Structure formats: structure tokens, C-alpha cells
Amino acid sequence: MMRAPRDATTRQAHHRPYRRFGLGIAVAAVVVIASWTLVVRPDVTPAEERLFRVVNTAPDVLWPLLWPPMQLGTIVAPVVVAAAAAAALRRWRPPTAALIAGYTAWAAAQVVKATVVRYRPDALLTDVVLREGAHGLGFVSGHAAIATALATALWPYLSTRGRMLSLALVAAVGLGRIYAGAHLPLDVVGGVAIGALIGIAANAVVGLPSDRRRVNSSGTGL
Numbered sequence: 578m579m580r581a582p583r584d585a586t587t588r589q590a591h592h593r594p595y596r597r598f599g600l601g602i603a604v605a606a607v608v609v610i611a612s613w614t615l616v617v618r619p620d621v622t623p624a625e626e627r628l629f630r631v632v633n634t635a636p637d638v639l640w641p642l643l644w645p646p647m648q649l650g651t652i653v654a655p656v657v658v659a660a661a662a663a664a665a666l667r668r669w670r671p672p673t674a675a676l677i678a679g680y681t682a683w684a685a686a687q688v689v690k691a692t693v694v695r696y697r698p699d700a701l702l703t704d705v706v707l708r709e710g711a712h713g714l715g716f717v718s719g720h721a722a723i724a725t726a727l728a729t730a731l732w733p734y735l736s737t738r739g740r741m742l743s744l745a746l747v748a749a750v751g752l753g754r755i756y757a758g759a760h761l762p763l764d765v766v767g768g769v770a771i772g773a774l775i776g777i778a779a780n781a782v783v784g785l786p787s788d789r790r791r792v793n794s795s796g797t798g799l
Contacts, residue, residue, distance in 0.1 A: 598781040605774035612767040616695045616716045621702060621761060628762045629698060632755040633706050640708055643753035649727065650720025650750045655679025658727050666734055670783045674730040678779035682726035682772045686719040689771065693717075698761050711759035718760045721768030722775070724750040729776025733785045 615622070621629075648654060658679070659672035666672075695716035699705040728743040735743060751765040760768075 594785065598777055601777040602774055605770045605777065608770035609767055609774065612763045612770065613689075613693060613716075616693060616761075616763050616767070625762050626702060629702070629755060632752055632762075633698070633758055635756060637708075639756060643749055643756055646746045646749035647720060647753040647757075649746055650718075650722075650724040650754075652683060652723075654723055655683075655727060658731070662731055662734070668734075671731055671734050674776075674779045674783040675727050677782065678726035678730035678772075678776045679723050681779065682722040682775045683719055685771050685775060686717050686722045686768060689717050689767070690714040690719075695761075695764070698758055701761070705758045707758040709757040709759060711757070715760055716764045716767055717771055718751070718754050718764045718768035720754050721747070721751045721760075721765045722772040725769045725772025726776040726779070727772075729773050730779045732776070733780065 615625075649658070655676050655678070659675040662675055663669075663672040690713060693716045694714060695701075697711055697713075697715045699707060701715075724747050728747050732740060732743065747769065751769060754760040754765055755762060
């Protein structure tokens with residue numbers, strides 16, 4: 578028996594707007610290059626140090642609030658987020674994009690760290706408040722890269738509220754890494770840019786929903 582042909586809506590369920598992808602990747606790449614250029618100098622600029630001090634010396638009471646969202650930047654976060662996306666959305670593309678983006682962002686961060694060789698704040702500055710042990714090199718922040726990559730990969734499937742929450746969580750991860758004394762501000766900026774670049778690239782590979790309104794109105798949007 579011949580299989581009934583799928584209708585046009587099903588065939589067009591996902592698409593790849595390469596012009597939009599290209600623009601997003603280009604902007605993210607410019608930010609990566611700009612932050613990379615600024616950190617190759619042997620010292621920390623006064624402006625970056627001032628911003629670091631403001632965040633790093635904030636009251637200790639903030640630690641219990643910032644520690645939980647920081648876990649979105651850990652090596653296990655892509656699996657957890659992908660599993661949650663699969664359960665909530667019941668589609669294979671969102672968790673696949675999340676896994677690709679999360680672990681590619683982690684790998685890219687390791688490559689950049691080894692290439693740039695910028696040290697952690699306590700090796701470049703004095704009187705750093707260390708709230709969490711951090712090893713290896715500083716630029717870029719792997720936590721910021723992973724969290725941003727996950728948020729970017731799932732962005733097309735999120736409701737407006739979900740998007741605002743994802744932005745808040747990414748910001749909490751970045752601020753948390755500075756607050757913990759693990760990274761300088763430009764480390765976080767570079768990590769966010771790399772995460773966004775890779776998240777966009779992951780969606781270019783997997784494809785985007787052609788009608789986001791239909792995704793959200795069907796109850797599958799987060």
C-alpha cells in the first residue's frame with residue numbers, strides 16, 4: 578500500500594533561514610574577535626578591573642542565589658537541558674540542537690583557552706575574592722559559552738516568558754562566574770559570543786520551526 582503524501586504544512590515544518598543565520602554568526606564572530614583582541618595584552622585594563630571588583634566584592638549573601646543557575650554552564654548541563662526539552666516539546670530537533678550546541682561550545686572554549694592563554698583573575702589581580710575553585714585558563718568562560726549555546730539553540734521554541742527567563746539565566750551564569758572570582762568580564766563576554774555563534778550554527782544544522790506561533794499555540798512551546 579502506498580503511503581499517503583504528507584501535506585505542505587508537514588513538509589514545511591522546519592526551514593533554514595541562512596541569511597539570518599549568517600548575520601547572527603557574523604555579529605557573534607565580531608564580538609569574539611573584539612574581546613580576543615582586548616585580552617591578548619599582558620595586563621587587565623582599568624575599566625575591566627573596576628567592573629570585576631564591583632561584581633566580585635558584592636555581598637556574600639548573593640552566592641546561594643547565583644550558584645544554582647551557574648550549573649547551566651557545567652559539562653552535564655547539555656544532557657539535562659536536552660532531556661527537559663525532549664520531555665516538554667516532544668520533538669527531536671530541540672534536544673538534538675541543545676546537545677550539539679552545548680558540547681560544541683564546551684570544545685570550542687577549550688580550544689580558545691589553549692590558544693589565547695589568559696590566566697584566571699587571581700593570577701592577574703590582587704585581593705580577588707575566591708568563592709569557588711577554578712583551574713586552567715580564563716578566556717573564554719566555558720560556563721558562559723555552554724549556557725548561552727543552550728539558550729540560543731532552544732530560543733526558537735521558547736515563549737516570550739521563556740526567552741526572558743533564558744536571558745536572565747545566561748546573565749546570572751556570567752555574573753556568577755565573575756562573582757565567584759573564576760573569570761574576568763571579557764572572559765564572560767567572549768564565552769557568551771562563542772555560545773551564541775555555536776547555538777546559531779546548531780540551529781542551522783538542525784533547522785528551525787517554520788511557524789513559531791503554531792509551536793507555542795499548540796502547547797509545545799516552553
